[in-house]
Amino acid sequence: MKTKKRKCLVMLIAMLVPMTSVTLSGCNGKNEVSNATPDQATTQITTQQITTQEQTKPTVAETTQAPKPDYHEAYQAYKTVLKQNAFEIRAYDYQNKTDESKQIVFEDIMGDDTPELIFVKSVEDTYNDYTYVTLNIYTYSDGECKEISFKDKDEYQLQTSLQYTYDPYILFKSSDGKDLYLFTQRRTTSNVCRFFKFTTDNCEENEIDFKMIMEQTKTEIPNISNSGNLFDEEVGYDKCDKYKYDILDNMGSLLLYSDYLDSDYGNYYSPEKCKGMSYSEAMSFLAKYDSDSQNNADYSPIAGFYRVIKNGMVSSTVEIADDGTFKCEVKGFSADKYYESVCSGVITNLKKISDNKYTFNCSDTVIDDEPETRYINGKEWAIERCDNDFDTTDELTLYTEGTYPTDMREKDYQNYKFWNRNNSENPIPNKMIFLDNGSIYDLSSKN
Incomplete structure (x- = not known):
């Protein structure tokens, strides 16, 4: 009797827990039946899922650092321009507080990510027997070196050698690098300070303008008052003074300057702060871009x-x-x-x-x-x-x-x-x- 009961119990358990059968995909793509236990089947499914996930996992592109831009052709063209103007560049001697004037700089001012060539040179006016200093800018685009012209000017004169008209100047970018300014002084019977802002508005191709945005006059002439003008509007000397120092205090890159006859703004420039180079320094800088040994x-x-x-x-x-x-x-x-x-x-x-x-x-x-x-x-x-x-x-x-x-x-x-x-x-x-x-x-x- 007990034996019959035990057999019935075994049969009941077998009916309640049937044999587990798992269908898997074989290597040949056909379905194969496995008689593995539940634990073995779970292991096989999990392994297959992981393998499948690894095979279908999207490939992540390797991140590589962008190559540094190569200005080889631009710098070679600029070197030719500098050599063509070498004697006039070396003749510039108005920065009398330094041993050699730093009157050449490479800086992107046109917003095309290619540095422009900016330099000043001394030009003789033999007819009137004096010299003057011009600002010169060249850019490189579409495989060509092009001279930048100035709106309504044949050339941009910064200084002259006429008596009492050695005008100090500072060419610099704002701290955010977005604005280019030219600050000039003229010392005669009055000290006239002017700010010019670089712009290409209403300009032709390869043409720029330095638009005057401030003129401040401190006069020594009796019965004549000091004055100040901002954006073509008379605002008074004091308001101009605040505006002037706000811009100077926000100076970023110092590109070029002349300190001749300037004793008021020396905190804003020095050879160490200036990105400008002398002619010999510029030639040494450009030497690494030479295409052959002939240039050396x-x-x-x-x-x-x-x-x-x-x-x-x-x-x-x-x-x-x-x-x-x-x-x-x-x-x-x-x-x-x-x-x-x-x-x-x-x-x-x-x-x-x-x-x-x-x-x-x-x-x-x-x-x-x-x-x-x-x-x-x-x-x-x-x-x-x-x-x-x-x-x-x-x-x-x-x-x-x-x-x-x-x-x-x-x-x-x-x-x-x-x-x-x-x-x-x-x-x-x-x-x-x-x-x-x-x-x-x-x-x-x-x-």
Whole structure:
């Protein structure tokens, strides 16, 4: 009896807990039946789910740091511009409190993420016998270097060498980098402070404007009151004073400045604060963007000041600097006319042929656009434009001091004998440059 009861109980349990059957997907894609226990089946399902989730998990792209922009082409173009203006840039000496003026800066002011080239240079006005300083801006876009022009101005003059008109200035960006300001002073019988804000509103392509937003005058003239003007509205000296210092206190990047005759705003500038560079510093900075070793050539063997060996009133000189820049000036009277040509450029393809001979070419030459008349000896003369020896694609040859004329190439030897009949067999006393057009330039002094 007990045995029957036990068998019935076993059968009842079997009916209540049937055999567990799990359908799985096999490797061949067919459904397979597994007779695993519940715990084993759960393990198999969980493992399959994890594997499936890993296979379908979206791939996350690796985050890489954006490459730094390469301004190689822009900086190479800017280097050419600086070399073309090298002598005028180096002639700027109004920052008398520093050993070398820092008058070149690279800064994005057009909002295109490419730094512009900004520099000042000294320009001679030989007609009126004084010099003045201009602000110059170049940009690089669409594979071209372009000069930025100024609205309603042929050029933007910052300073002049006329008495009492050395105007201090500060060019800077606001602390948020959004605004560019030019702060100037003029010290005569009054101290006039002006703020100009950079804008491209109502400007043509590659044109900018420095719009005056403040003019504050502190006068020393009796019975004349101080005054202040903001945005073309008279607001009084004190209100201008607050506005002026609010902007100066919010100065961010100091780009360029001149401290000549300025004793009131020295807290806002110093060589250490200024991003500007001297000419030599700018050349060193740009050297890393050179495309070949030619740009780093040693030009000292041919550097110097040379005068042409010619008869007549018209003279020609060329000055070659240690960095390979040159400036050739042709000036003088002939047949009751005044002739002039000023050419600047860069020496390229400098080759040492022997210890006594070098060859080179002139490139990136620019003929200066000087005034059309010149006032000389109490009389006004119309300028006659003339050719310039160094505005040429010909190869030039330089012979060093001590070279025997007979060691020159035949064409140069015959030309040298024509000008030095009595001394054509002795070693030459100075370096000399020979051109294919027959001109010979002899090393000389500026004075």
